[in-house]
Amino acid sequence: MTDAAATAGRDARLAWQVGGSLLIAHSVLVLMLSAAPLGPIPGAGYLVVALWAAALLVFALGIRRSGSVVARQRVGVVALVVAAAEPVVSRFLWDVIPLEVADPQLSIMVGQALQVLSLAALVVAAVVIGRAGAVPQRVRWLPLLVLAVTAAAQILLQIVAVAGQGAVNGEALTRMFWAASALGTIGSLILGILALVLAAYGGVSADHAVQVYPPSE
Numbered sequence: 542m543t544d545a546a547a548t549a550g551r552d553a554r555l556a557w558q559v560g561g562s563l564l565i566a567h568s569v570l571v572l573m574l575s576a577a578p579l580g581p582i583p584g585a586g587y588l589v590v591a592l593w594a595a596a597l598l599v600f601a602l603g604i605r606r607s608g609s610v611v612a613r614q615r616v617g618v619v620a621l622v623v624a625a626a627e628p629v630v631s632r633f634l635w636d637v638i639p640l641e642v643a644d645p646q647l648s649i650m651v652g653q654a655l656q657v658l659s660l661a662a663l664v665v666a667a668v669v670i671g672r673a674g675a676v677p678q679r680v681r682w683l684p685l686l687v688l689a690v691t692a693a694a695q696i697l698l699q700i701v702a703v704a705g706q707g708a709v710n711g712e713a714l715t716r717m718f719w720a721a722s723a724l725g726t727i728g729s730l731i732l733g734i735l736a737l738v739l740a741a742y743g744g745v746s747a748d749h750a751v752q753v754y755p756p757s758e
Contacts (some may be wrong), residue, residue, distance in 0.1 A: 549605075549607040550607075550610055552603065552604045552605045552606075552607035553604075553607040554608070555604050555608065555740075556599055556600070556603040556607060556608025556609070557600075557608055557697075557736045557737070557739060557740040557742045558736070558737060558741075559599050559604070560596050560597075560599035560600040560608075560610075560733075560736055561570040561596075561733040561734065561735070561736030561737040561740065562730075562737065563592050563594075563595050563596035563599065563732070563733075564593075564596040564729055564730070564732060564733030564736065565730060565731065565733035565734060565737075566592050567592035567593045567596060567733075568726050568727070568730035568733060569730065570585070570588065570589055570592065570716035571589055572723065572726055572727075572730075573727045574589070575719065575722070575723065578690075580753055584630055587632060588599060589628075590628040590629045590631075590632050591629070593625065594625040594626065594628070594629050595625075596625075596733070597621045597624055597625035598621070598622065598624075598625050600621060600736075601617070601618045601621035601622060601625070601666075602618065609675060610629045610670050610673075610675050610676055611666065611669045611670055611673050611675065612673040612674065612675040614673055616669055617665070617666055617669030617670065617673060619686040620662045620663070620665040620666035620669065621662070621666045622661045623658065623659070623662040624659055624662040624666060625630055627658060627659040627662070628659070630651070630655070631655050634651075641714055643687065660692065663688055664685075664688060666683040666684075667682075667685035667688050668685060670685070671684075671685055675714065677739065680735060680739070683732065683735070684693050684732060687725075687728035687729075687731070687732060688728075690724065691721075691724055691725035691726065691728055694720075694721040694724050694725075695721050695725075697721075698717055698721045699719060730746060
């Protein structure tokens with residue numbers, strides 16, 4: 542292995558360590574905030590979205606162009622950047638422009654549009670991860686699987702909420718909503734832990750985790 546390849550391998554492992562750590566920190570913080578019987582914590586919402594955005598950007602771009610989970614393919618990088626930016630933009634938008642007070646209907650439409658955009662970006666990124674070859678073959682489709690399970694839970698919740706009006710009490714619906722949300726967070730936590738494990742035990746190497754540059758697309 543050349544010095545350049547060895548350096549690229551180290552950078553790739555570092556990228557997955559940093560990205561995985563940020564994703565774990567984000568997931569743990571979300572679970573703590575949702576489970577703790579506390580009132581609103583100033584700045585916690587911005588910290589949550591900042592950790593998420595930082596994790597996705599590291600996974601998208603790598604470190605010194607090594608370690609990108611999408612092999613720095615343009616479509617994958619753009620998708621991850623969009624998915625990273627959406628919650629930050631949403632948080633800033635709701636705090637600066639109180640649409641919920643000014644126009645509740647417009648607020649719902651904007652919120653749903655941003656959620657659809659985020660979901661679409663994550664789907665594209667997950668597909669690129671599965672096809673790019675930067676992630677070991679045995680786990681490369683795991684992000685898409687996690688996303689599919691999370692989306693299915695959210696869709697099921699919406700169906701129950703609409704079809705079960707009057708039959709499902711508010712407390713039960715709240716618990717179901719929390720469980721569906723926690724499922725996605727736990728999935729992110731698993732992916733973060735997996736990134737650390739692969740980085741520590743040789744799942745990331747200069748052979749398949751360094752950048753593909755210029756992008757193949």
